[in-house]
Amino acid sequence: DVKVTQSSRYLVKRTGEKVFLECVQDMDHENMFWYRQDPGLGLRLIYFSYDVKMKEKGDIPEGYSVSREKKERFSLILESASTNQTSMYLCASSAPGTGGDEQYFGPGTRLTVT
Amino acid sequence: EDQVTQSPEALRLQEGESSSLNCSYTVSGLRGLFWYRQDPGKGPEFLFTLYSAGEEKEKERLKATLTKKESFLHITAPKPEDSATYLCAVQEDSNYQLIWGAGTKLIIKP
Numbered sequence: 001d002v003k004v005t006q007s008s009r010y011l012v013k014r015t016g017e018k019v020f021l022e023c024v025q026d027m028d029h030e031n032m033f034w035y036r037q038d039p040g041l042g043l044r045l046i047y048f049s050y051d052v053k054m055k056e057k058g059d060i061p062e063g064y065s066v067s068r069e070k071k072e073r074f075s076l077i078l079e080s081a082s083t084n085q086t087s088m089y090l091c092a093s094s095a096p097g098t099g100g101d102e103q104y105f106g107p108g109t110r111l112t113v114t
Numbered sequence: 115e116d117q118v119t120q121s122p123e124a125l126r127l128q129e130g131e132s133s134s135l136n137c138s139y140t141v142s143g144l145r146g147l148f149w150y151r152q153d154p155g156k157g158p159e160f161l162f163t164l165y166s167a168g169e170e171k172e173k174e175r176l177k178a179t180l181t182k183k184e185s186f187l188h189i190t191a192p193k194p195e196d197s198a199t200y201l202c203a204v205q206e207d208s209n210y211q212l213i214w215g216a217g218t219k220l221i222i223k224p
Contacts (some may be wrong), residue, residue, distance in 0.1 A: 004157075019197040031210055043158075043201070050210055058211070090157050094210075101205060102148055103212060105157030 003027070004106035006091055007081070019078040021057045021109050023091030026054045032074035033103060034058075034066060036087040049074055050096075081113045117140045120202050120215035127222050131192050135218045137202030138184040147185050148212065149178050150201040161189055192222045 007022035025032065033048040035058075045058030047066040055066050062090045063085060074093075078085055088110050092103040118139045127133055139147065148166055150158035162171045164180040171178050175196060177188045187200055199219045203212040 035178050040216075042216045045211060048210060058209075088155075092157075096210070101146070101210065102160050103203075104160060105150075108155070108157045110155070 001026070004091055004093055006089075006105055006109050006114045008109050009107060010110050010112075012114065013075050013078075013114055015082060017081050017113075019081050019111065019113075020092075021076040021078075021089055023074045023076070023093075023106055024072055024089075025093040025104070026072065027093065027104070028071065028097070029093035029095045029104075031096060031101065031103075032068065033092040033094075034064075034076045035090045035092065036060070037090055037108075038087050038104070040065075040091065046076065059089040081111075083113050085111065087111060116162070116204075116206065116213055118202055118204055118215040120200075120218050122218060123216070124219040125221070127189075127192055127220070129193055129222055129224050132188070132190045132192070133159055134189070135187040135200055136184060137187070139202075139204045139213075140183075141183050141204055141213065143207035143208050145209070147180055148203045148205070149176075149185070149187055150203070152199045152201055152217070155197040156218070161200075169195045192220075194222045194224050196220065197222045 004025045034046040035043045049068045065077045091106040093104045094101040149161040152158040162178040167182045199217045202215040202218045
């Protein structure tokens, strides 16, 4: 079974703090994704990576950066947290194949910025 | 514009009352359509991938079907533990990203 783990289930940070969210997958997947999920807005893609040290902006990259130094690990960084970044953050991974690339998700990190 | 629309937004059923959830999509070329289940406070759990019109897949009380414009998730004789939000997503040809629907919240009352 694919396993995607995230560093924290719940996190409370203050406005202006630098926040690191880490994601690790154990299935040697090439692709990794960071989403945020808010009520009424669904899943929105922040960044994704299709290879080590490669990254692509998603739909809402502003205020975020990412790092992928190793294949299994994908980090999301909030350089200066703001209250509008309070959300559920979900990491996912997938492997490109001949068919569709189903994504496997971690349990999520509920981030509250006060 | 490529998009995915799920209906209804919410569905309340009695235990044992079968029904269907709908996912309609508009993309230029479909690589795959995915169904996920999400429980409150958790990450989505992968259920099915459908690749071409006419394809069907089953898992316990769930059956997913696909046409050229939409997919249905049929739930037969549901139980309270089937209560969750069901998400649909599509992937276009030559694209890593998925286009997500807003989900259908399913509530099964005992």
